Amino acid sequence: MFRLLYIASLPHSGSTLLNLLVGNSPQMIGLGGIDRATTMLVESPEKTQASQCSCGSSVRDCRYWGSVASRLAKGQATGRIDRYRIVLEEFESTYGPTMLPVDSSKIKEPIIDLASAKDLDLDLRVIHLAKDFRTAVTSTIDTKRRKKGTKSPGGYLALKAAHKWLRENGKLERCLKQTEVAHFNLGYEELCLNFNRAFGALCEFAGADHDPEQSLRISESTSHLFIGNRMRNQSEKAELRYDHRWFSRREWMAPAVLMPLVHRGNAKWVYTDSGASAFKS
């Protein structure tokens, strides 16, 4: 039986960072967003194989992705399940059956396909990773203003961002219930504030050993990521950090007052499974 740990989340929820961090644990290896990575390897093999993997090699020469790339280039995959099958087969032959591959594809569609692919014989476990709505809203506003020069009032942007946060996390929650895959809610804040407790709970859910001495420096990760944020090369971002911008801001207060569902979302998605234990003394 194949095994796969899948990170489902909204964009900018720390999934790339988590995927690199699992590479410092003894039994897990992060492979980045497998769905998009394998699609790129099929659609533009030359360009993708020349890009850089987080292990330091090019994708073509990477110890892991090199063999996946050559099989995909031979046209051995016709759809998503075929692509995942190649990824899982190559993972097992490279690392053996005790190691666990971690996928940060984020979106719900691969979960739906993998859960219904009965002939794949896969033990699929999903982490639903979410940020506190105050962090998510404040960071969305800052990104909109910096990258797009948006001039709209902060309260309006906050309501829009909170609405999207509720809607998209709700979609992930419904997908996990409907597909009946094993899942685990993890808050980004729990991970920052009590790493050992939250990550230990994650490892227990994943069926992997947890090393409490695990390094938090993602530059030491053994993961193989070649798309997504180029975080590993940006030393200032290369650590797990609590985002406290909302402490000194007020935009998030608009949804906090006008959209009471955000509090329920925080309780359900952010401060939950591991949260109960993460903040206990």
Ligand SMILES: [Zn+2]
């Ligand atoms: Zn690599």
